[in-house]
Structure formats: C-alpha cells, structure tokens
Amino acid sequence: MLWSLLKILIFVALVAALALGAGYLMESGGPDLRIAFGPVEFTLGPLQAVIAALVLVVLVWLVLKLAGLVVAALKFLNGDETALTRYFHRNRERRGYDALAQGMLALASGEGRLAMSKAAKAERFLQRPELTNLISAQAAEMTGDRKKAEEIYKRLLNDDRTRFVGVRGLLKQKLEDGDTDTALRLAEKAFDLKPRHTEIHDTLLRLQAEKEDWAGARATLGAKLKNGSLPRDVYNRRDAVLALSKARNAVVVGNSDQAREGAIEANRLSPSLVPAAVMAARAYLDQGKPRQATRILKKAWSANPHPDLAAAFADIVPDETPSQRLKRFRALIRLTPDDPEARMLLAELEIANKDFPAARKALGDLVEDAPTARVLTLMAAIERGEGSDDAVVRAWLTKALSAPRGPQWICDNCQAVHANWAPVCDNCGSFDTLSWRTPLGDEASMPAATGMLPLIVGTPQTSTAAAGGMPETPSETPSETLPETTPEAPTETPAAAPQGIPSGSPDETPEPTPAEDEPPKVVEGEVVALGGGRET
Numbered sequence: 001m002l003w004s005l006l007k008i009l010i011f012v013a014l015v016a017a018l019a020l021g022a023g024y025l026m027e028s029g030g031p032d033l034r035i036a037f038g039p040v041e042f043t044l045g046p047l048q049a050v051i052a053a054l055v056l057v058v059l060v061w062l063v064l065k066l067a068g069l070v071v072a073a074l075k076f077l078n079g080d081e082t083a084l085t086r087y088f089h090r091n092r093e094r095r096g097y098d099a100l101a102q103g104m105l106a107l108a109s110g111e112g113r114l115a116m117s118k119a120a121k122a123e124r125f126l127q128r129p130e131l132t133n134l135i136s137a138q139a140a141e142m143t144g145d146r147k148k149a150e151e152i153y154k155r156l157l158n159d160d161r162t163r164f165v166g167v168r169g170l171l172k173q174k175l176e177d178g179d180t181d182t183a184l185r186l187a188e189k190a191f192d193l194k195p196r197h198t199e200i201h202d203t204l205l206r207l208q209a210e211k212e213d214w215a216g217a218r219a220t221l222g223a224k225l226k227n228g229s230l231p232r233d234v235y236n237r238r239d240a241v242l243a244l245s246k247a248r249n250a251v252v253v254g255n256s257d258q259a260r261e262g263a264i265e266a267n268r269l270s271p272s273l274v275p276a277a278v279m280a281a282r283a284y285l286d287q288g289k290p291r292q293a294t295r296i297l298k299k300a301w302s303a304n305p306h307p308d309l310a311a312a313f314a315d316i317v318p319d320e321t322p323s324q325r326l327k328r329f330r331a332l333i334r335l336t337p338d339d340p341e342a343r344m345l346l347a348e349l350e351i352a353n354k355d356f357p358a359a360r361k362a363l364g365d366l367v368e369d370a371p372t373a374r375v376l377t378l379m380a381a382i383e384r385g386e387g388s389d390d391a392v393v394r395a396w397l398t399k400a401l402s403a404p405r406g407p408q409w410i411c412d413n414c415q416a417v418h419a420n421w422a423p424v425c426d427n428c429g430s431f432d433t434l435s436w437r438t439p440l441g442d443e444a445s446m447p448a449a450t451g452m453l454p455l456i457v458g459t460p461q462t463s464t465a466a467a468g469g470m471p472e473t474p475s476e477t478p479s480e481t482l483p484e485t486t487p488e489a490p491t492e493t494p495a496a497a498p499q500g501i502p503s504g505s506p507d508e509t510p511e512p513t514p515a516e517d518e519p520p521k522v523v524e525g526e527v528v529a530l531g532g533g534r535e536t
C-alpha cells in the first residue's frame with residue numbers, strides 16, 4: 001500500500017521534472033550547440049540537441065548490431081561455418097524463450113489453447129522438444145484433448161530426460177480410464193525409473209494390492225520404508241496386512257501350511273491386527289497349541305477388543321459348559337473390564353449361564369449410555385430369561401431395530417461399511433484403510449422403517465409400563481415376524497450362545513417389510529391413519 005503510493009509519487013515527480021526541464025530548455029534560449037562537419041556547420045537549439053542525442057544512441061546501437069553481423073560474416077568467410085547461424089540463432093533463441101515463458105504463463109493462468117500455440121512457437125525457434133513438449137502435454141490435458149496429450153507423452157518416452165514424465169502422464173490417463181493392467185505395468189516402469197518417488201510408491205502399492213500381487217506389494221512397501229516416507233509402525237501393520245492377505249490366498253488355493261505360516265508371521269509383525277490374530281490363533285489350534293492361541297488372542301484383545309477375537313477364544317475349548325466357559329473368559333474380560341465389547345461379551349456369557357441378574361449387571365449403564373442394537377437385543381434376551389412379559393421383550397427388540405449398530409469395519413478413506421475385514425476397500429480400492437469403529441452419524445440405522453413397527457410388534461413399551469395398555473391391533477406373534485433378532489431363549493441352548501458372539505444378532509437384523517411410508521399414528525390402540533404423503 002505504502003509502496004504503491006511511493007511509486008505513484010515518484011512517477012508524478014519524474015513527470016514534473018521532465019516537464020520543467022523541457023520548459024526550461026525551450027525558454028532559456030541559452031547557448032546553442034554548434035557542430036561542424038568540415039565546411040558544413042549545424043546549429044542546434046537546446047531541445048534539438050536533446051533529440052539529436054537520442055538519435056545518436058539509436059544509431060550507435062544499430063552500428064553495433066551491424067558490426068556484429070559483419071564480424072560474423074567475416075568469420076563465416078574465414079571458414080567458421082556456424083558463425084552466421086549463431087548470430088541469427090541468438091535472436092531466435094531469445095524469441096523462443098519469450099514464447100516459452102508466455103506459454104508457461106498461459107498454462108499457469110489456465111489458458112490451455114494459448115499455452116499450446118505458444119509452445120508450438122517456442123518449439124519452432126528453440127528446437128528443444130523436452131521443454132516444449134512438457135507445456136504442450138499439460139496444455140492438452142487442460143483443454144481436455146486426451147488423444148493429443150497421450151501422443152505427446154509417448155513422444156516424451158523417447159528422451160531419457162523426459163521418459164519419467166511421459167510414463168507418469170500415461171499412467172494417470174490409464175488410471176482414469178480404469179485400465180489397471182496397463183497402469184500396473186506403467187507404474188512398475190515408473191518405479192524402475194525413479195525408485196524414490198512417493199506418489200509412484202502409493203499408486204504402485206494400490207494397484208498391486210488390487211491385483212493381489214502381495215509379494216510385489218511387500219517389495220514396494222519396503223522401498224517406501226527405506227525412502228523414509230512411512231513411519232515404522234505403519235510399515236509394520238501394512239506389512240502384516242500383506243502377509244495376512246497372502247496367507248488368505250493360500251487358504252483359497254488349499255495350501256494350508258503356507259496359510260498357517262503367513263498368518264503367524266502377520267500376527268508377529270502386528271500383534272494388534274484383529275484378523276491376523278484370529279487367523280494365527282486358529283493356525284495354532286490346528287497345530288494343537290492352545291496355549292499360544294490363548295496368548296496371542298489376549299494380546300490382540302487388550303489392544304483392540306473385537307467380537308471375532310472372542311469367537312476365536314471360544315473355539316480354543318469348543319465343548320465346555322457355560323460355567324466353565326465363563327470362568328475361562330474371565331481372563332480375557334479382565335484385560336479391558338470397562339470396554340463395551342468386554343461388557344457385552346460378559347453379558348452374553350452370563351445369559352448362556354442362565355445368570356440373568358449378573359448379565360444385567362454386566363451391561364450396566366450401557367443401556368442408557370451406548371444403547372446399540374446389540375445391547376438392546378441382549379436386554380431382550382435377559383428379559384425373556386427372567387420370564388418377563390412378551391410385550392417387554394418385544395419392546396426391547398423394537399428399540400434394537402432403530403438403534404445404532406455400534407462399531408463396524410469402516411474405510412477411513414471413503415467411510416464405506418464392510419461386513420468383514422479386507423485388505424483393500426471394496427468401494428474406493430484403498431489399501432489398509434479399514435478400521436473397527438463406530439460410523440459417523442450412527443444414530444439410527446433404519447429411521448424410515450421403524451415407523452411401521454407398532455403394526456408388526458406392538459407399540460414400544462418401557463419394561464415398567466408394559467403390563468397393560470398394549471394395542472391389540474398387531475398380530476400376537478412377534479417371533480414369526482422377527483425371528484432372527486430374537487436370540488434363542490437361553491434356557492434352550494445354553495452352551496451354544498457364546499459361539500454366536502462374532503456376528504452378533506444385530507448384523508442380521510432383518511428389514512421390516514414396508515419401509516416407505518410415514519409412521520402410522522396409533523391412537524388408543526387403534527391404527528387411525530397410515531401413510532398420507534411421503535417424507536420429503
């Protein structure tokens with residue numbers, strides 16, 4: 001601000017000085033300048049003298065230029081064949097770089113077509129394709145002329161200096177086209193050319209993971225670590241994910257030895273990675289080593305309490321009684337006594353053991369603080385076990401349907417929810433982005449659907465008010481409409497219950513039948529109105 005003001009002031013002062021000077025010269029009529037060329041004599045007034053000086057400067061410049069040309073011509077005549085071309089070349093070079101600079105400016109200001117024509121002009125003067133092609137390629141991309149861009153990238157491949165740029169440009173195009181096979185080959189080529197390029201590492205790793213080239217991906221990951229662009233702990237987990245993925249492939253092709261080794265290696269690399277711990281524990285169980293299985297499951301659980309770990313822990317002794325199982329699991333639950341997962345696990349074990357008050361105590365304030373579908377379903381099982389009225393059980397199940405689902409495998413990149421863990425996100429193809437957590441905005445899993453529930457299972461009632469006042473309109477057979485959500489009465493299958501831990505009932509929550517209309521209005525047990533306009 002101050003600087004601009006200063007500049008304006010200086011400019012005004014300069015103009016004023018010039019005007020004053022000119023006026024002074026005009027008016028002063030001081031001593032004239034006399035120049036004599038032999039017999040001829042010029043007499044110049046002050047202003048004419050100034051003009052003559054300017055003309056002289058221009059003349060000297062022209063003479064110097066001409067002298068340069070004459071010298072070049074003489075050199076040429078003396079046998080220096082490039083002297084003349086060099087003289088003119090200097091001129092061409094200047095114009096070429098001017099055009100190049102204009103092309104770069106046009107590129108920076110988003111004028112693709114202008115940049116392309118400037119690049120063509122620069123190429124005419126400079127004959128430096130490695131420079132001008134770069135601008136042309138970017139300009140072609142900018143104007144959406146992909147064919148032209150591809151053509152230029154291919155030209156860039158011919159020069160050692162620009163080969164990487166060409167490969168990278170083509171790689172980007174192939175990725176956009178979804179041609180992952182060619183993209184993978186180009187990424188490998190780019191990796192050969194520049195083994196320390198972080199962006200190429202990531203692209204190559206993603207493509208290799210997508211193509212299930214786990215060995216290649218581990219090599220890329222190693223290069224990334226060596227390059228220092230990856231923290232050690234992230235490297236360890238990703239390496240474990242790759243080892244685990246390889247082990248899972250080995251299962252598919254029936255190579256159980258390789259699968260076992262891979263799973264145990266993955267667990268060693270990252271003990272807190274849930275799927276690796278589960279697979280390694282099962283591998284140890286296959287080898288008849290339950291102590292190792294117990295050890296790694298406890299270690300993984302203390303870092304990351306997850307139902308799959310509990311399910312694998314249950315498999316260590318498959319045929320124990322509910323009370324034996326409860327006793328054995330205490331070692332696991334003791335590691336993270338306040339974690340919701342541990343409390344739900346304890347409640348499930350207590351239900352299987354038919355100790356319903358203990359199950360209720362295990363859940364504690366989870367029912368108020370974090371009422372997930374699973375917690376509410378467990379409450380329904382507890383009520384049923386304690387012999388409460390069907391209406392009370394139904395009320396809990398109704399609540400469970402609209403409750404948040406709790407933690408799930410969610411992609412950190414695109415937030416997609418996955419039923420099972422996978423090394424690569426199904427939705428966005430990112431590698432190692434699934435984490436076990438509660439989805440954002442996990443308030444109600446089926447907001448529109450629950451409106452119909454009073455018709456199906458009866459109006460939701462709290463357990464204290466459930467004894468009377470139930471509308472009789474809906475059918476009396478909740479267990480027929482919602483069979484999957486109802487946990488088997490614990491009295492019937494005490495030993496089997498803990499095996500149901502991993503998937504947990506909430507995952508199988510069925511969609512209630514009609515889902516599109518507004519909630520029905522239930523007045524004194526009578527369904528008065530249904531539908532009447534969709535929700536906006």
Ligand SMILES: [Zn+2]
Pocket residue numbers: 411412413414415416425426427428429430433
């Ligand atoms: Zn994703």
